Each structure stands twice: as structure tokens, then as C-alpha cells.
Amino acid sequence: MSLGPHLLLAIMEGTVSAFVLAVTALGLSLVFGVMRIVNVAHGEFFMLGAVLAWWLTSLVPEAPFWGFMLALAVAPLLVGTIAIVADRFVLQRLNYQPEATIVATIGLLYILQQAVLSIYGPEARPVVAPINFRIVLPWFGYSGYKLVVVGAAILLLLAAWYGVTRTRFGLIMRATQFDGEIAQAFGIPVKRVYAAVFALGAMLAAAAGVLVVPLQQAHYLMGLDPLLLSFVVVIIGGLDSLKGTIVAAFIIGLSDGIISVFFSPTLAKIIATLAVALVLVFRPNGLFGGKVR
Amino acid sequence: MTPALRARRILLLHGGLALLLLLCQFVLPDYHHTNFVSIMVLAVYALGYNLLVGYTGLLSLGHAMFFAAGLYGAGMGVHYFAWNPVVAFIAGAAAGLFLAVLVGLVALRTSGVAFMIVTMMFAQAAFLTTLYFNDVTHGDEGLTLTQAARSFALFGTVIDLTNPAIRYNLAWLLLAGALAVMLLVVLSPAGRVLIAIRENEERTRMLGYDVRRYKLAALGVSGLLSGAAGAAYVLFFGYVGSSFAAIPYSIYPLLWVLLGGVGTVAGPVIGTLLMFYLIEIARDYSSSYMIVVGAILLVLVLFFPKGIIGSWRARGQGWIP
Numbered sequence A: 001m002s003l004g005p006h007l008l009l010a011i012m013e014g015t016v017s018a019f020v021l022a023v024t025a026l027g028l029s030l031v032f033g034v035m036r037i038v039n040v041a042h043g044e045f046f047m048l049g050a051v052l053a054w055w056l057t058s059l060v061p062e063a064p065f066w067g068f069m070l071a072l073a074v075a076p077l078l079v080g081t082i083a084i085v086a087d088r089f090v091l092q093r094l095n096y097q098p099e100a101t102i103v104a105t106i107g108l109l110y111i112l113q114q115a116v117l118s119i120y121g122p123e124a125r126p127v128v129a130p131i132n133f134r135i136v137l138p139w140f141g142y143s144g145y146k147l148v149v150v151g152a153a154i155l156l157l158l159a160a161w162y163g164v165t166r167t168r169f170g171l172i173m174r175a176t177q178f179d180g181e182i183a184q185a186f187g188i189p190v191k192r193v194y195a196a197v198f199a200l201g202a203m204l205a206a207a208a209g210v211l212v213v214p215l216q217q218a219h220y221l222m223g224l225d226p227l228l229l230s231f232v233v234v235i236i237g238g239l240d241s242l243k244g245t246i247v248a249a250f251i252i253g254l255s256d257g258i259i260s261v262f263f264s265p266t267l268a269k270i271i272a273t274l275a276v277a278l279v280l281v282f283r284p285n286g287l288f289g290g291k292v293r
Numbered sequence B: 001m002t003p004a005l006r007a008r009r010i011l012l013l014h015g016g017l018a019l020l021l022l023l024c025q026f027v028l029p030d031y032h033h034t035n036f037v038s039i040m041v042l043a044v045y046a047l048g049y050n051l052l053v054g055y056t057g058l059l060s061l062g063h064a065m066f067f068a069a070g071l072y073g074a075g076m077g078v079h080y081f082a083w084n085p086v087v088a089f090i091a092g093a094a095a096g097l098f099l100a101v102l103v104g105l106v107a108l109r110t111s112g113v114a115f116m117i118v119t120m121m122f123a124q125a126a127f128l129t130t131l132y133f134n135d136v137t138h139g140d141e142g143l144t145l146t147q148a149a150r151s152f153a154l155f156g157t158v159i160d161l162t163n164p165a166i167r168y169n170l171a172w173l174l175l176a177g178a179l180a181v182m183l184l185v186v187l188s189p190a191g192r193v194l195i196a197i198r199e200n201e202e203r204t205r206m207l208g209y210d211v212r213r214y215k216l217a218a219l220g221v222s223g224l225l226s227g228a229a230g231a232a233y234v235l236f237f238g239y240v241g242s243s244f245a246a247i248p249y250s251i252y253p254l255l256w257v258l259l260g261g262v263g264t265v266a267g268p269v270i271g272t273l274l275m276f277y278l279i280e281i282a283r284d285y286s287s288s289y290m291i292v293v294g295a296i297l298l299v300l301v302l303f304f305p306k307g308i309i310g311s312w313r314a315r316g317q318g319w320i321p
Helices: A003-035 A042-059 A064-091 A098-120 A145-166 A168-178 A180-185 A190-216 A224-237 A242-262 A265-282 B003-024 B030-055 B064-081 B085-107 B112-132 B164-187 B189-199 B201-206 B211-237 B248-260 B267-285 B290-303 B307-314
Strands: A134-136 A141-143 B151-154 B157-160
Touching: A003 A042, A003 A145, A003 A168, A003 A190, A003 A224, A003 A242, A042 A064, A042 A098, A042 A190, A042 A224, A064 A098, A064 A190, A098 B112, A098 B248, A098 B290, A141 A145, A145 A168, A145 A190, A145 A242, A168 A180, A168 A190, A180 A190, A190 A224, A224 A242, A224 A265, A224 B112, A242 A265, A265 B085, A265 B112, B003 B030, B003 B164, B003 B267, B030 B164, B030 B189, B030 B211, B030 B248, B030 B267, B064 B085, B064 B112, B064 B211, B064 B248, B085 B112, B085 B151, B085 B211, B112 B248, B164 B189, B164 B211, B189 B201, B189 B211, B201 B211, B248 B267, B248 B290, B248 B307, B267 B290, B267 B307
Parallel strands: none
Antiparallel strands: A134 A141, B151 B157
């Protein structure tokens, strides 16, 4: 393949991973923005989404399409429930103190990951895509399911945007983010808002995991990359900026795709992690973030 | 309590701990004898980590890069350039110091949660670098050092690092040295400044201390001890691979220090010993033994944040450093 088609392929692959990354990172960003905590277990919610998708689709082997729809609906709900339990019994007890919370979510990371290892096993298992068509370009074929992923991700992002900016719950959430104590004084049940936001963040990660699993197979260690890339995106995009998160997901997703195709995936990740560390040092609020109050 | 009495008690506690570890070699069966070498070397790593986390209040999530700098600095020197193990050890420790200062110059511009994420990111970049230069490091497969490369002549006698007795006593010497360094640092005026930074950075700055320099120095010594531990580990056990640079090796020292007691000198040693055996026992039962790491982290942070020695100190034993 010559350079042109090669670049096209890299951009197309990069776009798909950018959309998946945007959904995952949005979850992390919401949790950080509203609760001011860093959830290191976020990648495990992504992994749980993928693994649960494998389990749920295997319940209806004769109808892959409906099995996948079932997974898309149920897996995020189950993961959200786990998140609520974690919030109630761990994060709430720690009073959301930032450093203790990070240590606790590291603990949570290992508990979830190792529980999946012991129940689901160390194998990587494929999930059949709900639709099966190929787009044939002159240079290479392209799985049509990837377009479905992009479409579903756009829907999720739009729904999140609508939810945050146009609904009553979004208003309550933003009020809590702006000043938790004042919100409490106005009768907003801050604890329940926190639980809901933590669950919502986990559900976004789980949905991204479900979407990605037909492309990538479900494996108990698959949470690490999305976690690190989400950190990269959230930090570069500004720690509480929705728009910044999405723009950064595109920069990272595309550059990751292009560098991976032309050089090596490892080099792409090295560059991304170093970039984020430097951004954090020199522009602590991210490239697009506003001032921290 | 008079200073002399306090000094005597401190000496008794830490000297006693060191003496106990020294004497253990005569009663331990072979298997545990080797385990204790690991534990003593890893305890040095934990001590270095604690200087930063416990005494300076900077929580690093990326210390594996300094440990790995020591492992690779010493291991590649021996493997590729046939360095004398003594030279390799010094080079490994220096690599830890150098990397820590380098990272510190950038990362110390942040603090709190941002510092945790930055160190985690740098460590991940370091881990990926060991994979990327696969031709040199052999990635996950790693490098193995031969027995011949791990022995050297000192004053006419051959010292073979694969000999269990020599290995045990050298590991003990390293740990005793690290304990002494920690006590000297922590009890010195500079150590008090570090604790002041932990308790209230702004106030320490207001009092006229150059906080940046103290933090950089603490990170440097922390990196030096971590690098020394890494260098000793590769020389004693003859293997270095990418897994030593991966995230779990940044989490382990956090766990050891939390269990033993954050901001205590003896705590990390006890924490390393207990955690080593807890993981070892869990490994016998299940392949998902890392769940123990997660569960204990949760339990410690929720119910036992002061750790073993820290809780003892809180019960009216304020003399414990």
C-alpha cells in the first residue's frame, strides 16, 4: 500500500478509537469535574462492560444482534450498580478525600480485575458484531461495524451533552460541581448526586467497553490502556471541560492511530504519556480548561 | 522524655530489628532464607519510598521507574559491559538518583493529586521505553546475568553473589545502611523541615525555607535508595525484565509503607515482610492472588490508615521516629 491509502486507514482507525476514547474519557471527566476525585478503577469499568457483553451475548447465541442489544442495555446498568456500591461503602466513608480516594480506587482496580480473572479466566474471548457488512475500498476492506461504533458514540456524547446542559439533573450536577456546600444548603442531596455521577461515569466507560468488544475481544487486563489514555485526554482537555475532553480525545485518538500505523503502538503511547505529564506541569488546567477556582 | 532516653529507645528498636534480621539467617530454612534476601532488598525500596511519601507528604505512584533504573543500570552494565558488580551497584544507585532528580525538576512543579498522576505517567512512559528498546532490554523476557558475572574479587578473596550466605549478609548490610540513613535524615534538622513541608507547605515557605530544594533533595535520596535496591536485586538474583518497571511495582511500595506505617522508619521493613508473605500465601491458593493487594489497600485506607508502627506510635509512644 502506498502512503495515501495507508494514511487514510490510519485516520479511519484513529477516528474509531477517538470516539470510543471520547466516551470513556467523558466518564472520567464527569467524575473528576463534579466530585473532584480521580478514579483509577475507571478502566476496570470499561473492562467489565466488555466482559459482561461477552457473557450477555453468549446467553442468546442464536441471535447475535439481539444479544448485543441486550449487552448494550444491561452491561452498563450492572456496572453502574457496582459503582454505586463502591461509592456507598468506600468513597463516601473516605469523605471523597482526594489522596485516600486514589489509593482506594487502586484497591478497587485490583479487586475488580482479579475477580474477573478468577471468574472469567485469563482467555481473550471474541464477541460477534451485531451487524456484518464490509465496506470495500479500492485499497482495503473496512468492517462496517466500526461505523456503528462511531454512530453509537456520537449518540452517547450528544445524550451526555444534553443531559448536562439541558436537564434538571444536569443543573443539579453543575450546581454541586460549582459549590457542594452551597448546593447542600439549598437542599440538593449532594451525596446522592455524587453516587449518581460516579455511576454515570462508570456506565459511560462500560458502554464504551461493550461497543469496542467486537473489535478487540474481552480480556481481564484490557482496562489499563483506556484508563491511561483517558487520563491523557482528560488532562490535556482540561479537567472539567466537556468540550476540551472531546477535542483532546480526537487529538490523542488520531495521533495514536497515525503513529501506531507508521511507527509503533508503543512509541505512540510513550509520546502520549510524556505529553500529558508535560501538559500537567506547564498548564495545570489543561490546554482548554478554565481557571481552577 | 530526655533526648538521651529517646535516643536509647530509638537505637534499641531499630538496632533490635536489624539484629533480629541478621540472626534469622541461622534458623531459616533454605526457601525462607532466599525470601528474606528479597524482603530485605525490597524493604530498602520501601524505605526510600517512605522518605518521599511519609516524611515529605508527596505521594508518588511511579516509583517503579527509580527501582527499574537501578535494575537496568546495574543489570545492563554487567550484561553488556562486564562491569564489576561493585561498579554496577554504584551505577544502578546513581541511575536512580539521576532519574529522580530529572523527574523531580519537572514533576515537583505540581503537587497533590497532579503529582500522583504525573509520576504515574512518567513511570508508564519508562515502562513502555523498556519495551520499545526490546533489542537492548529484551522486554518482558529480560536479561539474565551469569554466575561468573556476579562474582568479584575484593582484597584477594572472591565474593560470589550467588552464594546464599554472602548474599544474605550483603542484603542485610544494605538494609542496615538504609535504616541508618533514614534515621540520620529523619532526626536531622533537614528531616524536620521535610515533616514541616508535609504538615504545612505554605507555612514552611513563609518561614524562609526553600521548599522546592528540600522536596527535590527528598526525591533524590528516595530515588537513590530505590535505585540501590533495584541494583542489589538484579545482582543478587541475576534477572531484570520489564515487569519490574510496570505499575504493580509502583503500587507495592505504597502497600508496604501503608501497612507498616506511613512516616515511620521501622514500618516499611515490617510492612514489606508481612506483605511479601501474604502475597506468597495467596499465590499458593489462586492465580488471581493480586486481589489480596486490592483488598488490603482498601482495608488499610478505610480502617487502618496509620499502619502498624504508626498505630503503636499513636498510643502514647511519641518517641518513635
